[in-house]
Amino acid sequence: xxxxxxxxxxxxxxxxxxxxxxxxxxxxxxxxxxxxxxxxxxxxxxxxxxxxxxxxxxxxxxxxxxx
Numbered sequence: 244x245x246x247x248x249x250x251x252x253x254x255x256x257x258x259x260x261x262x263x264x265x266x267x268x269x270x271x272x273x274x275x276x277x278x279x280x281x282x283x284x285x286x287x288x289x290x291x292x293x294x295x296x297x298x299x300x301x302x303x304x305x306x307x308x309x310x
Contacts, residue, residue, distance in 0.1 A: 270296040 273294040280286045 265299050265301055268296075268298045268300075270294065270298075 273296065275292045275294070276289050277292060278286050278289055279292070280288075280290075
């Protein structure tokens with residue numbers, strides 16, 4: 244199911260007043276050395292990118308939680 248155009252309330256079940264249990268994954272200080280840039284000179288040097296990522300989702304085994 245493609246959820247890219249649905250509101251978070253519809254995807255999570257909150258629009259139907261259901262209890263929803265979500266897993267949250269945190270990735271902090273993920274460092275990647277890469278070449279990135281718009282200009283040619285930028286693409287010749289390595290740069291360090293640091294990411295802080297937060298992802299929330301409902302796992303398949305928890306989609307039918309009842310109160």
